[in-house]
Amino acid sequence: MASAVDTGSVVEVVDLHKSYGSVRAVDGVTFEMAAGEVFGLLGPNGAGKTTTIEMLEGLLKPDSGTASVLGIDVTRHPGALKERIGVQLQTASLYPNLSVIELIDLFGSFYAKRRPSGELIRELGLEERATALSGELSGGQRQRLSIALALVNDPELIFLDEPTTGLDPQGRRSLWDQIQQMRDQGRTILLTTHYMEEAERLCDRVAIMDHGQILEMGTVNELVTRHFRERTVRFATREGLTDEMLAGVRGVQRVAHESDETVLYTSEVPQTVGALLKLGDELGMHDLDLAVRRPTLEDVFIELTGRALRD
Amino acid sequence: MRRLTAGLLPLTVANIKSFYRDRASLFWTFAFPIIFVVLFGSIFSGGGGAFNVGWVDEDRSPAAQQLRGAFAEVSILVLTDSDRAVALEEMRDGTLDAVVVVPAGLGEAIMPSRTGPPFQLTLYTDPSRATASTTVTQIVSQVVNGINLSLAGVPPALAIAGEALQTQNISAAAYFVPSILAMALMQLGVFAAIPLVAQREKGILKRLNATPLARSTLVASNVLMRLLIAIMQTVIIVGIGVVAFGVTVIGSLLAVAGFIVLGAVTFLALGYVIASYARTEESANALTSVVQFPLMFLSGIFFPIDFMPDWLQPVAAVMPLTYLGDALRQTMVGGAAYAPLPVDALVLGIWLAVCFLLSARFFRWQ
Numbered sequence: 001m002a003s004a005v006d007t008g009s010v011v012e013v014v015d016l017h018k019s020y021g022s023v024r025a026v027d028g029v030t031f032e033m034a035a036g037e038v039f040g041l042l043g044p045n046g047a048g049k050t051t052t053i054e055m056l057e058g059l060l061k062p063d064s065g066t067a068s069v070l071g072i073d074v075t076r077h078p079g080a081l082k083e084r085i086g087v088q089l090q091t092a093s094l095y096p097n098l099s100v101i102e103l104i105d106l107f108g109s110f111y112a113k114r115r116p117s118g119e120l121i122r123e124l125g126l127e128e129r130a131t132a133l134s135g136e137l138s139g140g141q142r143q144r145l146s147i148a149l150a151l152v153n154d155p156e157l158i159f160l161d162e163p164t165t166g167l168d169p170q171g172r173r174s175l176w177d178q179i180q181q182m183r184d185q186g187r188t189i190l191l192t193t194h195y196m197e198e199a200e201r202l203c204d205r206v207a208i209m210d211h212g213q214i215l216e217m218g219t220v221n222e223l224v225t226r227h228f229r230e231r232t233v234r235f236a237t238r239e240g241l242t243d244e245m246l247a248g249v250r251g252v253q254r255v256a257h258e259s260d261e262t263v264l265y266t267s268e269v270p271q272t273v274g275a276l277l278k279l280g281d282e283l284g285m286h287d288l289d290l291a292v293r294r295p296t297l298e299d300v301f302i303e304l305t306g307r308a309l310r311d
Numbered sequence: 312m313r314r315l316t317a318g319l320l321p322l323t324v325a326n327i328k329s330f331y332r333d334r335a336s337l338f339w340t341f342a343f344p345i346i347f348v349v350l351f352g353s354i355f356s357g358g359g360g361a362f363n364v365g366w367v368d369e370d371r372s373p374a375a376q377q378l379r380g381a382f383a384e385v386s387i388l389v390l391t392d393s394d395r396a397v398a399l400e401e402m403r404d405g406t407l408d409a410v411v412v413v414p415a416g417l418g419e420a421i422m423p424s425r426t427g428p429p430f431q432l433t434l435y436t437d438p439s440r441a442t443a444s445t446t447v448t449q450i451v452s453q454v455v456n457g458i459n460l461s462l463a464g465v466p467p468a469l470a471i472a473g474e475a476l477q478t479q480n481i482s483a484a485a486y487f488v489p490s491i492l493a494m495a496l497m498q499l500g501v502f503a504a505i506p507l508v509a510q511r512e513k514g515i516l517k518r519l520n521a522t523p524l525a526r527s528t529l530v531a532s533n534v535l536m537r538l539l540i541a542i543m544q545t546v547i548i549v550g551i552g553v554v555a556f557g558v559t560v561i562g563s564l565l566a567v568a569g570f571i572v573l574g575a576v577t578f579l580a581l582g583y584v585i586a587s588y589a590r591t592e593e594s595a596n597a598l599t600s601v602v603q604f605p606l607m608f609l610s611g612i613f614f615p616i617d618f619m620p621d622w623l624q625p626v627a628a629v630m631p632l633t634y635l636g637d638a639l640r641q642t643m644v645g646g647a648a649y650a651p652l653p654v655d656a657l658v659l660g661i662w663l664a665v666c667f668l669l670s671a672r673f674f675r676w677q
Contacts, residue, residue, distance in 0.1 A: 057521055087521040093513035097332040109321035110522040
């Protein structure tokens with residue numbers, strides 16, 4: 001089982017830089033992770049999440065800055081580092097002609113410390129597919145296999161690069177359970193994602209990245225309250241309700257549109273809801289389906305970068 | 312050491328499993344060379360495979376008589392005694408496939424006390440008829456080599472010449488079997504570029520690189536796997552040659568094995584060079600063809616280099632496959648030398664060194 005690290009800091013990254021030609025993929029990233037923490041790097045494609053994580057895995061050499069993982073300098077001792085971390089890469093391709101059990105056995109043979117393959121297969125729910133070739137697995141099964149391979153050396157720290165990208169909602173939920181389970185086992189997890197819901201649900205802390213830089217860092221609560229005092233009132237956009245009319249509703253500070261929803265930002269929720277329902281009645285819209293929510297990470301992200309996460 | 316051996320065996324086993332579950336690579340590695348051996352073997356040893364050779368004896372010594380006897384024992388040669396002018400005329404009208412002329416002076420030239428340059432037999436062949444000229448040239452070379460070998464030993468030389476011949480079963484297949492083995496070893500190495508590029512493209516190399524597995528182990532396991540396949544290819548190809556076409560392997564097994572290993576490793580290094588320049592699996596496929604076809608056709612695999620036009624011969628002289636084929640023919644069946652064996656080894660060694668340095672410098676893991 002993963003052991004606690006006495007210094008408290010499992011990952012220490014200071015002013016990390018990495019450029020490809022004139023593109024600054026990672027442009028001065030600094031953060032720390034505590035033992036047992038689930039930390040999320042959140043950002044759109046091309047934000048520099050993968051480049052950051054691959055430098056911490058010893059796969060890419062930083063241009064400048066330092067990164068220490070489990071007390072190991074990633075540029076000086078990548079070999080020692082790789083013995084102790086678990087890695088799941090974004091492009092999760094494996095030998096298509098090898099079976100699940102063959103791949104787990106193979107990867108286990110690379111490490112000094114290893115867990116029994118049967119245990120991993122049970123833990124990831126791959127019993128029925130143990131002898132199937134990896135090329136024949138479904139997307140979700142392949143992702144669970146790649147998590148099993150990340151756990152093969154019983155690592156204290158696990159890197160998951162977009163673990164649920166491309167999965168259907170059911171597959172995503174089942175993978176979330178696996179990640180929760182890893183966390184319950186006391187492992188420290190660094191994951192990247194561009195799903196806000198995933199970050200809100202799994203991460204103790206998140207860092208929002210864009211253009212190679214960390215824009216904000218903290219717990220989800222902290223980030224939301226730091227940027228919004230208001231709540232949002234949402235409903236399916238109606239033609240008869242113009243932005244001018246809505247801006248005049250009591251308490252409304254801002255009117256926005258997210259896909260086919262109208263979003264009103266307000267600091268006086270009951271008054272706004274009452275006034276809005278009344279306005280609807282007057283216009284013959286008796287079925288306005290209102291939802292009151294606090295702003296989400298997505299809203300924080302839009303606020304910070306001016307664009308949606310999945311753009 | 313643990314860095315190199317950790318995972319070496321499991322990775323090699325995994326590579327082999329991965330390999331034999333892939334139909335395309337199985338075909339190119341085993342079926343393709345087998346088809347070639349059977350095809351060429353059948354064409355050249357099949358029905359009416361005898362060659363009519365004019366025998367012109369201008370020496371008329373007992374030695375020349377014995378030499379004739381040596382050639383007469385080769386079952387697929389039908390000798391017709393004649394004089395030079397008549398024989399050449401008959402070769403032009405197609406009655407004869409080749410003419411051997413023994414000029415006056417053979418008797419003295421092969422005495423144990425002889426000095427000076429080797430005595431020249433004249434062999435007329437028709438390069439426009441590749442089959443006949445290849446085979447006859449090969450057979451004549453082997454007979455002469457056999458006699459030379461015996462002469463180097465204890466006199467009386469000519470009596471031993473006959474025995475030397477009986478130990479050598481000469482046929483066209485003797486030319487093609489080592490050649491096709493060389494071709495198969497070349498393809499085994501060069502085609503390695505395709506899975507390498509595919510593994511890089513799919514991120515498999517990158518995933519392996521995220522484990523403590525050393526890169527040298529990754530390369531070593533690939534070399535190990537290819538060598539095992541090379542041994543299987545050798546057994547199959549030579550086995551067919553021996554069983555179906557009566558080829559006899561006469562050379563030192565150590566020398567044969569040495570050249571098989573050197574050749575396999577050299578062409579694998581060439582495969583790594585291709586994989587260094589190809590970015591996608593498609594371009595690796597294309598580049599592999601661009602490399603393998605000139606190697607196949609300009610390296611004396613299907614016909615001796617002497618039959619190529621003069622301007623092409625320098626090209627053949629730099630091809631690594633020329634030297635692997637030459638070395639295997641010499642060591643396995645005592646074929647006529649294109650270059651001395653140390654030169655074959657040296658040229659292959661240079662190719663290996665250059666390819667190794669190029670791929671060490673330019674090969675990308677991700």
